Amino acid sequence: MNAVAENKLTSRLLNGIEGKLPSLSGDAQLRRKALAYFQENGIPTRKWEDYKYINPEGLFRIGEFMSNAPVIREVSQLDVDRMTVIPGAAKLVIVNGVFVPALSNLDRIPQGITVKSIADAVVSDEIAKKYYAHQANPESDSFIAWNTAVSEGGVFVHIASNTQSEVPIHILHIACNEAASTFHPRNLIVAERDSKAEVIESFETIGPVKTLTNVVTEVIAHTNAHLDHYRLQVEGIAGHQVNTTCVAASKGSNYKTYTFTVDGAWVRNNLNIVFTEPHTESHLYGLYLADKNRVIDNHTIVDHTVPHCMSNELYKGVMDGKSTAVFNGKIFVRRDAQKTNAYQTNRNILLSDDATINTKPQLEIYADDVKCSHGTSTGRLNEEALFYLRARGIGERSARKLLVRAFAEEIVNNVPNEAVVAYLDNRLNHIMA
Amino acid sequence: MISIKNLHASVDGKEILRGLNLEVKAAEVHAIMGPNGSGKSTLASVLAGREEYEVTDGSVSFGGKDLLEMSAEDRAREGLFLAFQYPIEIPGVSNINFLKTALNEIREYKGLGPIEAKEFLALVKEKQKLVELDGKLTGRSVNEGFSGGEKKRNEIFQMAMLEPKLGILDETDSGLDIDALRIVANGVNKLRTPDRSFIVVTHYQRLLDYIVPDFVHVLYNGRIVKSGPKELALELEEKGYDWIKSEAQNVEA
Numbered sequence: 232m233n234a235v236a237e238n239k240l241t242s243r244l245l246n247g248i249e250g251k252l253p254s255l256s257g258d259a260q261l262r263r264k265a266l267a268y269f270q271e272n273g274i275p276t277r278k279w280e281d282y283k284y285i286n287p288e289g290l291f292r293i294g295e296f297m298s299n300a301p302v303i304r305e306v307s308q309l310d311v312d313r314m315t316v317i318p319g320a321a322k323l324v325i326v327n328g329v330f331v332p333a334l335s336n337l338d339r340i341p342q343g344i345t346v347k348s349i350a351d352a353v354v355s356d357e358i359a360k361k362y363y364a365h366q367a368n369p370e371s372d373s374f375i376a377w378n379t380a381v382s383e384g385g386v387f388v389h390i391a392s393n394t395q396s397e398v399p400i401h402i403l404h405i406a407c408n409e410a411a412s413t414f415h416p417r418n419l420i421v422a423e424r425d426s427k428a429e430v431i432e433s434f435e436t437i438g439p440v441k442t443l444t445n446v447v448t449e450v451i452a453h454t455n456a457h458l459d460h461y462r463l464q465v466e467g468i469a470g471h472q473v474n475t476t477c478v479a480a481s482k483g484s485n486y487k488t489y490t491f492t493v494d495g496a497w498v499r500n501n502l503n504i505v506f507t508e509p510h511t512e513s514h515l516y517g518l519y520l521a522d523k524n525r526v527i528d529n530h531t532i533v534d535h536t537v538p539h540c541m542s543n544e545l546y547k548g549v550m551d552g553k554s555t556a557v558f559n560g561k562i563f564v565r566r567d568a569q570k571t572n573a574y575q576t577n578r579n580i581l582l583s584d585d586a587t588i589n590t591k592p593q594l595e596i597y598a599d600d601v602k603c604s605h606g607t608s609t610g611r612l613n614e615e616a617l618f619y620l621r622a623r624g625i626g627e628r629s630a631r632k633l634l635v636r637a638f639a640e641e642i643v644n645n646v647p648n649e650a651v652v653a654y655l656d657n658r659l660n661h662i663m664a
Numbered sequence: 665m666i667s668i669k670n671l672h673a674s675v676d677g678k679e680i681l682r683g684l685n686l687e688v689k690a691a692e693v694h695a696i697m698g699p700n701g702s703g704k705s706t707l708a709s710v711l712a713g714r715e716e717y718e719v720t721d722g723s724v725s726f727g728g729k730d731l732l733e734m735s736a737e738d739r740a741r742e743g744l745f746l747a748f749q750y751p752i753e754i755p756g757v758s759n760i761n762f763l764k765t766a767l768n769e770i771r772e773y774k775g776l777g778p779i780e781a782k783e784f785l786a787l788v789k790e791k792q793k794l795v796e797l798d799g800k801l802t803g804r805s806v807n808e809g810f811s812g813g814e815k816k817r818n819e820i821f822q823m824a825m826l827e828p829k830l831g832i833l834d835e836t837d838s839g840l841d842i843d844a845l846r847i848v849a850n851g852v853n854k855l856r857t858p859d860r861s862f863i864v865v866t867h868y869q870r871l872l873d874y875i876v877p878d879f880v881h882v883l884y885n886g887r888i889v890k891s892g893p894k895e896l897a898l899e900l901e902e903k904g905y906d907w908i909k910s911e912a913q914n915v916e917a
Contacts, residue, residue, distance in 0.1 A: 619752040619806075622712050623766040623822065624740035624773070633765065637756025637805075 265369035265379035320401035328414035343394030352387035366477035407437035466495035482508035517546035521554035550586035671722035682886035698883035743829030813844035849874030
């Protein structure tokens with residue numbers, strides 16, 4: 232696509248935004264800056280190295296997600312109650328990119344945790360103002376820029392110092408409309424020093440109309456903060472998503488993140504973690520299950536800018552049908568980041584001849600006293616194991632399920648939340664059904 | 665129980681079994697011996713339904729049904745059990761879950777409901793004793809990190825759990841020291857019942873000191889060339905296979 236056509240696409244996407252911009256809350260200058268970046272760079276095409284396998288521009292070229300139609304479809308409490316159930320969680324519901332307190336159960340929010348609409352927080356909350364657009368640089372990526380320019384809402388979750396919360400904060404994103412649309416939810420999570428909390432984001436859709444959710448979540452983990460952060464991506468076959476999570480982790484903090492993509496038509500995850508102080512730790516787990524024509528792309532960056540930090544990444548995928556998956560894991564170990572421990576593993580199983588995986592570990596190491604490893608493997612289910620199970624009376628389908636579940640075991644074993652484990656088990660059980 | 669007639673089978677286009685006949689009746693134990701490469705393990709694999717073996721001629725009737733028409737899982741559900749020569753390690757699948765799934769799929773095939781959890785655990789406890797299998801092992805992944813002896817004991821334990829009509833032991837004695845051999849053989853002997861038969865494939869006579877067969881067959885060049893009472897095994901141990909080979913060649917000539 233040439234530059235003129237590109238600009239045309241971008242201006243169509245931004246049709247009406249000029250009139251709307253003054254009514255959007257927050258830093259108008261920031262929005263202008265983000266808008267300018269997006270207008271200049273546009274939607275990534277297959278020529279962009281980081282997007283070459285999934286070609287986002289192709290989604291828009293055919294005129295989908297262009298609609299600026301008002302949202303008509305109402306989301307009811309009944310809809311919400313049917314979705315991802317995390318027992319005991321404080322549920323924060325975001326419908327089409329806007330936080331809806333009436334559908335949320337704010338009464339369950341534990342002491343020490345504050346939840347606000349991000350649209351309000353960026354105007355009235357000093358902490359939110361300080362960290363908003365701090366980690367997700369709108370001039371680094373088109374999708375961040377687009378979100379920053381036009382986002383209308385989302386949540387700000389603040390976890391106060393010394394808070395030790397056992398209550399999961401469940402951010403439930405729902406996309407649904409009567410015309411194909413794009414939504415831009417925006418979240419900010421700030422975990423203050425010595426706090427411990429669990430945030431579960433889940434992504435769902437209602438109905439057959441195509442939606443694209445371009446969500447950006449920023450996470451600030453202060454000194455000694457322990458945060459378990461989940462993404463359960465279970466959108467329906469009409470669901471498309473670009474999910475950007477940008478994390479800054481301070482000394483002694485332990486950010487654990489779990490990205491489970493088990494449904495949806497087209498999913499791109501950008502997970503970027505920066506260690507800003509020494510003695511910091513992060514664990515990244517991912518499981519992606521794709522069948523039919525689904526596309527799942529996981530891009531991760533762990534940036535070791537300082538010494539004595541540890542990162543451990545394990546992503547596993549199972550692809551069936553004509554699905555496509557991408558794993559691209561970048562680890563930077565900067566010159567000053569001595570005594571770094573950084574590990575990365577990506578393993579894949581292809582269940583069909585037509586499924587594709589593009590996997591690329593990318594380690595860039597500029598320090599000399601470090602321990603780093605990476606490994607990747609792609610294969611099929613072990614035929615010998617399959618025969619062994621069948622020779623005991625286990626039908627082929629059940630045998631394959633057992634082996635897929637066994638493949639996922641390494642990930643599932645590391646998931647502390649039992650409701651999430653049960654949820655994954657259920658999905659794993661259905662993948663080949 | 666099982667009736668094998670004129671069985672021909674090949675792998676990768678190479679014929680291994682060339683007209684094998686064998687009749688095993690209820691409660692009988694048949695030993696299949698023979699030199700390396702004679703087709704012993706191929707016979708076990710073909711009967712269990714390994715797909716890389718192609719049956720080119722002959723028939724196998726099992727409990728009155730055409731065995732060769734059945735999938736591997738249906739053969740197991742009909743009561744055929746192969747104790748593997750090299751049991752597979754399956755990390756991530758627990759022994760317990762594996763056995764429960766197998767047992768329940770066999771029950772479903774027979775029109776029975778799933779086994780009660782309590783009943784299942786009692787069964788596990790009871791059958792473990794047969795082969796002196798440590799309770800801890802059953803909690804682990806299938807065969808993962810098991811010693812050679814533990815793997816073979818686990819095979820017999822599985823057989824005890826699934827209660828087949830016909831047990832095929834494929835060189836179960838290979839890689840076992842004398843103590844493990846005795847434990848495994850004792851386990852098998854305890855499973856001998858009037859309605860259960862065994863085909864014991866072995867290279868050495870040693871196992872047959874413990875599992876005493878009713879008949880001994882010598883397999884050579886894909887065919888049974890000699891059959892006799894249990895004493896035949898002793899004779900083979902003493903004289904080796906060369907005399908059998910020359911006898912067989914004389915017959916062919």
